[in-house]
Amino acid sequence: MKHNEFSLKDAVAILERTPASLSALLKGLPETLTRATEGDATWSPYDVIGHLIHGELTDWIPRARHIMSGETQPFEAFDRTAQFTQSQGQSLAELLKTFAELRRENVAALLAMNLTDDDLGRGGVHPELGAVTLGQLLATWVVHDLDHVTQVARTMAKVYTDAVGPWSAYLSILRDRTQA
Amino acid sequence: MKHNEFSLKDAVAILERTPASLSALLKGLPETLTRATEGDATWSPYDVIGHLIHGELTDWIPRARHIMSGETQPFEAFDRTAQFTQSQGQSLAELLKTFAELRRENVAALLAMNLTDDDLGRGGVHPELGAVTLGQLLATWVVHDLDHVTQVARTMAKVYTDAVGPWSAYLSILRDRTQA
Numbered sequence: 001m002k003h004n005e006f007s008l009k010d011a012v013a014i015l016e017r018t019p020a021s022l023s024a025l026l027k028g029l030p031e032t033l034t035r036a037t038e039g040d041a042t043w044s045p046y047d048v049i050g051h052l053i054h055g056e057l058t059d060w061i062p063r064a065r066h067i068m069s070g071e072t073q074p075f076e077a078f079d080r081t082a083q084f085t086q087s088q089g090q091s092l093a094e095l096l097k098t099f100a101e102l103r104r105e106n107v108a109a110l111l112a113m114n115l116t117d118d119d120l121g122r123g124g125v126h127p128e129l130g131a132v133t134l135g136q137l138l139a140t141w142v143v144h145d146l147d148h149v150t151q152v153a154r155t156m157a158k159v160y161t162d163a164v165g166p167w168s169a170y171l172s173i174l175r176d177r178t179q180a
Numbered sequence: 181m182k183h184n185e186f187s188l189k190d191a192v193a194i195l196e197r198t199p200a201s202l203s204a205l206l207k208g209l210p211e212t213l214t215r216a217t218e219g220d221a222t223w224s225p226y227d228v229i230g231h232l233i234h235g236e237l238t239d240w241i242p243r244a245r246h247i248m249s250g251e252t253q254p255f256e257a258f259d260r261t262a263q264f265t266q267s268q269g270q271s272l273a274e275l276l277k278t279f280a281e282l283r284r285e286n287v288a289a290l291l292a293m294n295l296t297d298d299d300l301g302r303g304g305v306h307p308e309l310g311a312v313t314l315g316q317l318l319a320t321w322v323v324h325d326l327d328h329v330t331q332v333a334r335t336m337a338k339v340y341t342d343a344v345g346p347w348s349a350y351l352s353i354l355r356d357r358t359q360a
Contacts, residue, residue, distance in 0.1 A: 006343045013209055014336065024200040025329070029193055129346040139343035140351065146337035147353035149205070150330040156194065157326035163186045163319035166309040171320065173327040176356055 006135045008115060011142045016107050018145040019100035022049065025152055027096060033156045034092050038177065045152040049095040050083025052148060056102035058082075060141045061109050067124040067134045068113065074127040110138075186315045188295060191322045196287050198325040199280035202229065205332055207276060214272050216339045218357065225332040229275040230263025232328060236282035238262075240321045241289050247304040247314045248293065254305040290318075 026034055026045055034045045043051065055078070063075050087095060113119075120135035157173045168174055206214055206225055215224045223231065235258070243255050267275060293299075300315035337353045348354055 006340075007210075007212070010210055010212060014213070017204055017209075020204040021201060024197055024204045029197075030187075030190055032187070033190060033194070126346065129349065132346055136343065136345035136347060139340045139345075140347040143337045143340045143344055143347075143351050143353060146333040147351055149333040150337075150353055150356070153326040153329040153333075157323045157330075160186075160319045160323045163316065164323055165316035165319075166306065166312055167316060167320040167323075169309065171323050171327055172357070173323060173330055176330070177352070 006120060006139055008120070008138065011138050012107060012110065014142045014145060015103065015110075018052075018149065019096070019103050021149055022052075022152065023096050023100070025149070027093060029156075033159060036155055036159045038155050038158055042155070043151065045155060046087070046092050046095070047083055048148050048152055049092065049099055050087035050090075051080070052145075053095060053099050053102060054079065054082040054086060055144070056099065056106055060137070061106045063124065063137055064110065064113065064134060067122050067137065068119065072125065074125040077127050186300060186319055188300070188318065191318050192287060192290065194322045194325065195283065195290075198232075198329065199276070199283050201329055202232075202332065203276050203280070205329070207273060209336075213336045213339060216335055218335050218338055222335070223331065225335055226267070226272050226275070227263055228328050228332055229272065229279055230267035230270075231260070232325075233275060233279050233282060234259065234262040234266060235321075235324070236279065236286055240317070241286045243304065243317055244290065244293065244314060247302050247317065248299065252305065254307040257307045 026049075037044045037047075058076070059078050066075055090098075115134070120133065120138070122134045124132055124134070124137070126132050154173055154176055157171070161168070161174050164171060164174070206229075214226050217224045217227075238256070239258050246255055270278075295314070300313065300318070302314045304312055304314070304317070306312050334353055334356055337351075341348070341354050344351060344354070
């Protein structure tokens with residue numbers, strides 16, 4: 001089942017739930033789980049929360065405002081590894097709190113834009129992808145959240161790759177996005 | 181990073197968080213999201229919660245007790261589609277509540293077993309997989325939870341497959357477990 005029509009209300013319903021979902025998944029777990037990765041050059045749950053914070057600061061709402069301003073220059077490129085310097089010294093609990101605060105502010109900012117269906121069709125220019133719309137940007141924000149929720153759960157699951165023994169055959173998650 | 185030693189404490193920490201994670205992800209969302217699937221013969225988030233309830237009733241703790249009793253007969257096979265009849269007429273909110281209650285009881289039952297490291301090495305017979313251990317069963321319970329958390333998030337993400345436009349190129353979740 002796919003939406004042909006993007007529902008801003010449904011998108012906001014997911015966006016406002018993500019901090020609580022990630023806190024419920026992660027808060028209080030030991031670092032054997034929250035600092036685990038899927039292998040070289042993959043991210044731990046801790047890294048993911050830092051990445052989501054950077055998105056709140058520099059990506060979604062700034063780009064939505066860029067489109068609404070009628071600006072024809074491409075968006076600024078998003079830094080996908082900023083969290084490796086920006087999260088330094090912070091606990092996971094602190095990052096989860098910061099993410100929740102920023103997301104609350106950004107959902108409020110989104111709602112305050114009072115976007116119409118016509119607005120969702122307004123265009124911007126992505127530095128790599130070219131022509132995009134505001135509606136596509138907001139749908140991407142939602143899917144990006146859900147992608148990182150799955151990443152966090154998958155990364156913790158893979159900690160148990162050996163521990164499950166023969167049951168591995170039934171647990172596809174242990175092979176999802178596995179590097180060759 | 182993989183555990184070579186299975187930590188019962190860490191496993192319980194994940195098991196006791198799953199109901200809250202799924203409630204945070206799902207509670208109050210519209211059926212366009214909670215009843216969406218990934219295509220024919222795939223499950224909606226609603227179906228997944230019913231499946232998890234059936235596991236609480238018939239799989240994990242009953243099999244753990246079966247092993248601890250020294251029983252040498254194979255486990256009873258698990259019914260993977262029981263939720264299609266058992267969930268009938270129940271709202272998602274009701275299913276989430278039932279799952280949370282059963283999980284709380286089952287975590288308490290697990291802790292009351294006071295399992296030792298030696299117990300985790302005790303063996304049972306799976307009807308298809310053959311020889312397994314109690315530790316493997318409990319690790320599988322954890323990974324099974326996380327697999328279904330990813331399934332729920334992935335299924336909702338795919339509702340936005342068309343809506344994201346060109347950003348699809350960056351959103352691998354839209355292609356994970358996609359049927360050919």
